[in-house]
Amino acid sequence: MSDFIIEGGYQLSGKLPVAGAKNLALKAIAASLLSKDDMDLVNVPEIEDVKRQFEILERLGASVNKLAKGVYKVNTSKVSSGLMPRDLVNKLRASTVLTGPLLARFGEVELSHPGGCKIGRRPIDLFLKGFQSLGVEVTETKDLTYKLRAKKLKGGIIVFPKISVTGTETMMLAGVLADGFTKLINAALEPEIVALANYLNSQGARISGAGTPIINIEGVKELGAGEFIMMPDRIEAGTFIMLALATNSQITVTNCQPEHLEVPLSVWRDMGAEFDISQNEILVKHWKNLRAVDIKTHEYPGFVTDMQSSMTVLLTQATGHSLVHETIFEGRLFFTDVLNQMGADITLCDPHRVIIQGPRQLEGRTIEAPDARAGLALLTAALAAKGKSIIKNVYPIDRGYEFLEERLKNIGASIMRV
Numbered sequence: 001m002s003d004f005i006i007e008g009g010y011q012l013s014g015k016l017p018v019a020g021a022k023n024l025a026l027k028a029i030a031a032s033l034l035s036k037d038d039m040d041l042v043n044v045p046e047i048e049d050v051k052r053q054f055e056i057l058e059r060l061g062a063s064v065n066k067l068a069k070g071v072y073k074v075n076t077s078k079v080s081s082g083l084m085p086r087d088l089v090n091k092l093r094a095s096t097v098l099t100g101p102l103l104a105r106f107g108e109v110e111l112s113h114p115g116g117c118k119i120g121r122r123p124i125d126l127f128l129k130g131f132q133s134l135g136v137e138v139t140e141t142k143d144l145t146y147k148l149r150a151k152k153l154k155g156g157i158i159v160f161p162k163i164s165v166t167g168t169e170t171m172m173l174a175g176v177l178a179d180g181f182t183k184l185i186n187a188a189l190e191p192e193i194v195a196l197a198n199y200l201n202s203q204g205a206r207i208s209g210a211g212t213p214i215i216n217i218e219g220v221k222e223l224g225a226g227e228f229i230m231m232p233d234r235i236e237a238g239t240f241i242m243l244a245l246a247t248n249s250q251i252t253v254t255n256c257q258p259e260h261l262e263v264p265l266s267v268w269r270d271m272g273a274e275f276d277i278s279q280n281e282i283l284v285k286h287w288k289n290l291r292a293v294d295i296k297t298h299e300y301p302g303f304v305t306d307m308q309s310s311m312t313v314l315l316t317q318a319t320g321h322s323l324v325h326e327t328i329f330e331g332r333l334f335f336t337d338v339l340n341q342m343g344a345d346i347t348l349c350d351p352h353r354v355i356i357q358g359p360r361q362l363e364g365r366t367i368e369a370p371d372a373r374a375g376l377a378l379l380t381a382a383l384a385a386k387g388k389s390i391i392k393n394v395y396p397i398d399r400g401y402e403f404l405e406e407r408l409k410n411i412g413a414s415i416m417r418v
């Protein structure tokens with residue numbers, strides 16, 4: 001296990017490139033199961049979650065060849081069953097997405113309750129209900145293993161009472177090879193879902209409406225496979241902007257898609273920040289005297305929950321009272337305890353809301369990374385703080401961000417992995 005040692009309180013400057021989107025790559029890997037042809041995945045982030053998802057695929061019998069940094073050739077023609085390895089499924093939530101294509105291909109999947117970042121309850125009831133709408137018989141055993149069976153998936157209407165990103169993706173992947181039409185109602189709108197649908201359509205799928213609340217899928221007999229280039233990670237891009245703002249630094253975030261960040265950019269502008277934006281770069285230009293704002297996390301295109309923890313850190317540096325309302329997960333504000341130990345003034349009203357009084361000078365501490373997003377938020381706090389911080393066990397950060405210390409050193413950060 002590695003730790004980071006950080007000397008904070010310095011201004012940073014330069015270019016910070018964004019990696020490929022984690023939450024697209026994990027689903028692209030699942031999509032490889034829908035075809036027996038070779039699939040080329042490009043701009044894949046070199047992160048622990050991606051490694052685990054590839055490992056699941058390999059345990060199922062697939063071949064995964066790394067051709068260069070971020071470039072993989074995958075072939076799943078030798079996969080012969082949908083028995084998912086419990087030890088790996090327990091490690092990441094995105095493993096659930098594999099169930100859609102596995103069911104479409106083998107009609108039988110055994111899945112233990114998936115693990116993942118400890119950010120809330122994370123049930124899978126919407127998945128189970130969705131599969132039932134596609135004619136799947138679901139049996140649950142006492143040890144939280146789910147047996148899913150269907151001779152052949154049948155198209156159906158799936159209504160999501162609550163918006164779910166991986167739920168939408170899993171049902172879309174399942175519907176592609178099902179018999180007949182599938183309709184998803186109240187689907188999630190994330191750009192990664194649109195990218196996944198575009199790739200599947202380029203290989204013969206018939207999906208329309210991705211990026212809107214209603215997705216229609218006309219089942220096809222088989223699918224090809226080809227090149228799938230991951231879009232830039234919008235969460236990482238936004239997180240780097242907040243890192244620049246929290247450390248009073250002039251940084252250009254490169255390789256990003258600014259159009260995926262419209263809502264957070266408008267919130268940061270309301271705080272007093274200014275940006276120069278070009279097609280795929282954002283220069284964080286003006287960062288002094290930031291003002292407090294209230295935010296409420298929301299499904300895309302709203303203020304994304306995955307940026308909430310860095311936003312909470314940033315608001316400790318803004319003048320005034322801010323209210324952060326985390327509406328999606330009930331465990332994503334507990335890390336504010338650690339921020340208070342670093343000198344922040346944050347009141348936890350309930351698991352979903354905190355009030356932040358800023359600005360406060362943060363002081364370096366020895367801390368732990370609770371999950372990928374709060375981990376990076378605490379790293380941002382450590383870079384903004386006076387003095388030395390040690391982040392113990394940075395595995396949760398490595399789950400979501402590639403070569404972080406190299407990239408941060410390139411903009412002048414004092415960070416060392418030990």
Ligand code: EPU
Nearest residue numbers: 023094122123124125126127163164165166167306328372
């Ligand atoms: N929910 C249910 N039942 C379900 C599924 C979800 O009640 O069967 C609830 C969840 O508890 C939550 C809400 O629905 O309150 C939304 O959860 P969603 O299913 O959308 O989350 P997810 O698909 O498990 C993905 C991302 C998360 C991101 C959320 C929200 C992946 C692999 N994960 O999770 O990303 O926070 O959408 O945008 O795509 C991260 O990258 O660090 C991360 C946690």
